Amino acid sequence: MPVDQVTDQRPAPGRKVPAKQRIAARRAAEAARARAAQRRRTLARSAVAAAVLVAVVVLAIVVQSQRTSSAPDAAVPANTVDGGMAVEVGRADAPATLDVYEDFQCPACARFEALSAGTMAALVDDGSARVRYHPMAFIDEYSTRALNAAGVVVDAAGPDAFVEFAGLLYDRQPVEGGPGLTDDQLIELAGQVGAAGADVERGIRDLVFEDWTRSLTDQASRDGVNSTPTILLDGQPLAPAQLQPVALAEAVHAAA
The missing domain is CATH 1.20.5 (Single alpha-helices involved in coiled-coils or other helix-helix interfaces)
Incomplete structure (x- = not known):
């Protein structure tokens, strides 16, 4: 086929x-x-x-x-610099600048302040340095509430009151992760540094600067800060050994 x-x-x-x-x-x-x-x-x-x-x-x-x-x-406290991103004390023309990044709930920051806050104050008083505080709020909810309260204080009473209020917060630093100081306690501490009245109470209770606290924390991250305390001298980070009172003063005087 x-x-x-x-x-x-x-x-x-x-x-x-x-x-x-x-x-x-x-x-x-x-x-x-x-x-x-x-x-x-x-x-x-x-x-x-x-x-x-x-x-x-x-x-x-x-x-x-x-x-x-x-x-x-977003609401930004008065008496701040760099668009609200820092609180500055000391002469603007001081020969050295310290930038201090801290969280009010940071135990290491509390230890640094206990040791060297007096040294920084002396450096500001004698004109050797200006100090620019960059507070942050990244540890817990109380960090935000404390920083908001500090914003209310600087807004109402100025940078010196802010520094004094910060010292009170570190002296009374609560355990991490807990509720922290109450609004009433924060209001009482604010009154001790000269920030009092209905606007101060409302600002602390209503978290009027909550957005500002986030902006500060975001800015610190953009600045490359990944731990607290971080201290810069004329833009350069100081080593942990340089954060001791004598070493800190010597570093500033050498840079001035």
Whole structure:
């Protein structure tokens, strides 16, 4: 038998196509149409999903833009410098500058202040240095409440009151993770440094500078600070041994 008679299953011209073959052909055509319809539906769903994703991304960008543009409107305490990012004491033209990054709930910061706060005060008083405080709030909820209260104090009574209030907070530093000092206690300490009255009480209870506390902490991170206390002398970090009172004074005088 010739090869083409074995392999070619097409009916000869004029011959009637068998019923089974017609059914098979019809089913194949229907299956092809179903697959084409399914592809169209899949493409349509993908287009819709892509459109939704684009809308979500655009919405996220708009919301973030609105948040970013509203950041400058956050309440910032008076008597601060660098757009509210620091509290400065001492002469602006002092020959040396100390930048102090601390968290009021940081035990190491409390130890540093107990040892060297007097030395920094003396350096400010004799004109050797100016001190720029960059308080942060990253340890717990009380860190934020304490820093907000410090913002209320500097707003109401100025930088010197801020430094004195900070000393009181370190002297009474609570255990990490606990509730911390109450609002009433913070209000009482604020009064001891000359920040009193209805506005001070409201500011502490209502966390009027809460956004500011976040801005300070974010700025410290952008400044490369990843631990507290971090002390910079004319922009250069001091080693732990240099944070002792005598070594700190010697470093400042050498830089002046």
